[in-house]
Amino acid sequence: MANLQFESTINNLVKLDAPMNKCPAPRWQRKAMNKDDCTQLTLSPLRLSKIKTPQKRSRIGSGKTPRQTPKQTPGNKKTKSKKAKTPGQSVNYQGDRFIPNRSEMNIAVSNFKMTSGQNSNTSSGHESPESGDDDGQKQESLYSTTMKQLLNENTIQDSKILKFKKNAPKVPEGFSNNLKVLYTSNCSSTTKYKSHRQIPQAADRIMDAPQLRDDYYLTLIDWGAKNLISVALDKQVYLWNANNGEITHLLQMDNADEYISNVSWIAEGNVLGVGNSLGQVQLWDIEKQKCLRTMSGHAHRVGSLSWNSFVLTSGSRSGVIHQHDVRIADHHIGTLNYHTQEVCGLKWSPDGKYLASGGNDNLVNVWNGTMMNAPSPIHSFTQHQAAVKALAWCPWQPYLLASGGGTADRHIRFWNCNTGSCLNGVDTNSQVSSIIWSHEHREIISSHGYSQFQLSMWKYPTMTKITELKGKIQLQF
Numbered sequence: 001m002a003n004l005q006f007e008s009t010i011n012n013l014v015k016l017d018a019p020m021n022k023c024p025a026p027r028w029q030r031k032a033m034n035k036d037d038c039t040q041l042t043l044s045p046l047r048l049s050k051i052k053t054p055q056k057r058s059r060i061g062s063g064k065t066p067r068q069t070p071k072q073t074p075g076n077k078k079t080k081s082k083k084a085k086t087p088g089q090s091v092n093y094q095g096d097r098f099i100p101n102r103s104e105m106n107i108a109v110s111n112f113k114m115t116s117g118q119n120s121n122t123s124s125g126h127e128s129p130e131s132g133d134d135d136g137q138k139q140e141s142l143y144s145t146t147m148k149q150l151l152n153e154n155t156i157q158d159s160k161i162l163k164f165k166k167n168a169p170k171v172p173e174g175f176s177n178n179l180k181v182l183y184t185s186n187c188s189s190t191t192k193y194k195s196h197r198q199i200p201q202a203a204d205r206i207m208d209a210p211q212l213r214d215d216y217y218l219t220l221i222d223w224g225a226k227n228l229i230s231v232a233l234d235k236q237v238y239l240w241n242a243n244n245g246e247i248t249h250l251l252q253m254d255n256a257d258e259y260i261s262n263v264s265w266i267a268e269g270n271v272l273g274v275g276n277s278l279g280q281v282q283l284w285d286i287e288k289q290k291c292l293r294t295m296s297g298h299a300h301r302v303g304s305l306s307w308n309s310f311v312l313t314s315g316s317r318s319g320v321i322h323q324h325d326v327r328i329a330d331h332h333i334g335t336l337n338y339h340t341q342e343v344c345g346l347k348w349s350p351d352g353k354y355l356a357s358g359g360n361d362n363l364v365n366v367w368n369g370t371m372m373n374a375p376s377p378i379h380s381f382t383q384h385q386a387a388v389k390a391l392a393w394c395p396w397q398p399y400l401l402a403s404g405g406g407t408a409d410r411h412i413r414f415w416n417c418n419t420g421s422c423l424n425g426v427d428t429n430s431q432v433s434s435i436i437w438s439h440e441h442r443e444i445i446s447s448h449g450y451s452q453f454q455l456s457m458w459k460y461p462t463m464t465k466i467t468e469l470k471g472k473i474q475l476q477f
Helices: 001-016 027-043 046-047 107-125 134-152 178-184
Strands: 221-223 228-233 234-239 246-254 260-265 271-276 281-285 288-293 302-308 311-316 320-325 331-336 343-348 355-360 364-368 379-381 387-395 400-407 411-416 419-429 432-437 443-448 454-459 466-469
Touching: 027 134, 046 281, 134 466, 221 260, 228 260, 234 260, 246 281, 246 320, 271 302, 281 311, 302 355, 311 355, 320 343, 355 400, 364 400, 387 432, 387 443, 400 432, 411 432
Parallel strands: 302 343
Antiparallel strands: 221 228, 228 234, 234 246, 260 271, 271 281, 281 288, 302 311, 311 320, 320 331, 343 355, 355 364, 355 387, 364 379, 387 400, 400 411, 411 419, 432 443, 443 454, 454 466
């Protein structure tokens, strides 16, 4: 029987026109069966429980479970099925421009910041009757704000309601970026633009100054706050109004051997102090053109004056410095006696803390402004080799003093009066008669006598010369 069954099987396989009953169904037939099953499921969902999974047909003579699809389909090449792998780790979301990153946010703080405005509005509308004291409310609000900052470590103020980007990683301690040095070492410096400020090289106005005394130790010109220039011409004092060019004759001395030795404006510009060869200091009211008072006390001519509010300081040829309180009848309130020769320069600091004096003994003395009868100065500088007349205090550093020496010295020196040290010095190649600090630029202007008679502009603190103005030996504006 086995031989007959084997023979019939062989005959069935050899016959090409016989139906194939025990072989896998063709691909088109399998697709049609699957399509019919899906249609039945969608149309009648109640039959899901009755439908059975179709059994897979096994090959003849094999004990193994056959694959769902054959290795090779007719007319096609061998294909390999790729199964999708499930990722082992979840995607770490880093945030986006428009989608916030919740992992970097504090949801509780964000909610508090969103609702704090509504709570404040509602609370402000219903005030308790006991909250009428404004000072108590301010103190309470200040206390609550301070406690919030201390307890929350400023997280509420610094936190964001929506955070779209992750914070940059912190730089480890001791980290240095070598590429920064590599790419910045050869960078050219920033472009330096030239200054477009034009400084005129010619005088705006030239005025005649007959009988102007040729004396280095006297100060015969001063410019006031009301744009008035006072000029002392031997026995007379003239005022020139820079606004309208009007000239006013203020005073004239009587005797032939008398002359004006110094003029100095008060800070308000309405009173002019005038020193003369008799050792007197006169105060003149400009509007009334009247002498308010005459203050005596010096034995020789008064060559220097300086105002500090209502205190007028005067220095004479004898080397003595007097302090005058112009408000009281007994005006002489102090004496400073340390110079051995004529005092030719006096200047108060802007804050009134220091008084600087320069003399023909080549000394620059710095006095304590609060002591009217100091026995000695707090600093005495001896570096100058000639008389010191030019003195000027820096407007933005009240402790910085600039001083200029005479013909044998020709230097401008800078002093730190807090420490008593010399900061810098420059040779001007000419006698220094006065120094003025600029209030708009970090610059100084110095006027010079013998031998070049020029005005020089300097850049501070480099002391590079900006320009130099030269003219004839005459009064120029």
